[in-house]
Amino acid sequence: MKRFLVIWGCCLSLMASAQQLPVLCYHNITEPGTHKNDGLHIDRHQFERQLKTLSDSGYHTILPDEMVALLQQRKPFPAHACMITFDDSHAEHYTVAAPLLERYHFKGVFFVMTVTLNKPHYLSSAQIKALADQGHVVASHTWDHPFPEGYKDWHQELVTPRQQLEKITGRPVVYFAYPFGAYNDSIITHVQQAGYKAAFQLNHLPAPGKVLFTLRRLIVNGGWSGAQLLHEMTLYGTQ
Numbered sequence: 001m002k003r004f005l006v007i008w009g010c011c012l013s014l015m016a017s018a019q020q021l022p023v024l025c026y027h028n029i030t031e032p033g034t035h036k037n038d039g040l041h042i043d044r045h046q047f048e049r050q051l052k053t054l055s056d057s058g059y060h061t062i063l064p065d066e067m068v069a070l071l072q073q074r075k076p077f078p079a080h081a082c083m084i085t086f087d088d089s090h091a092e093h094y095t096v097a098a099p100l101l102e103r104y105h106f107k108g109v110f111f112v113m114t115v116t117l118n119k120p121h122y123l124s125s126a127q128i129k130a131l132a133d134q135g136h137v138v139a140s141h142t143w144d145h146p147f148p149e150g151y152k153d154w155h156q157e158l159v160t161p162r163q164q165l166e167k168i169t170g171r172p173v174v175y176f177a178y179p180f181g182a183y184n185d186s187i188i189t190h191v192q193q194a195g196y197k198a199a200f201q202l203n204h205l206p207a208p209g210k211v212l213f214t215l216r217r218l219i220v221n222g223g224w225s226g227a228q229l230l231h232e233m234t235l236y237g238t239q
Ligand SMILES: [Zn+2]
Pocket: 087, 088, 141, 145, 178, 179, 180
């Protein structure tokens, strides 16, 4: 009986982890010594150490089209697959992160808020186009990053940014990330009506019945060593 329980316990944890592709979320990539590494900041050396650990451990990246197709077909994710995402359109996503991703043969997903387009320290239209041309995915993060109660003009927050990014990249823009990871039923409905195929939040488990519009991500702490990142990714599917 005890052996049966152990085997059953393993099955349960495998089932749980199979439903959770680790989707990593980064924000600011900084110059070493300019900011403490934390949940919103990681210096470029530490970022590279984390990428190297993923690469050395056999990880490869998949992109949202593949993730969504596997979820829809109820197929398991490939072993050692992960997704790497970047929020808030910082210029360093192109100038620092993209070349490092390239070094380790990874592709990323870049969630852009369009209010910052072509502003100092943020991604320019040319940089966004270049990211898409390099095989990364450009996705939407609203116009001006509202709190849930701040969506005053749904078209301006959800439709116009999608159309604008499609014009810049020449590709469909069908993925969305909720600012602050925050969503409610009304926001989900509007995101669906705006033409998005799936949407990402942050640390919560996907909502039953709305998995594609509540996909979970792991905010990577810039203070984590590579080994700690791997550990957090292991826990990710079981909590
Ligand atoms: Zn954001």
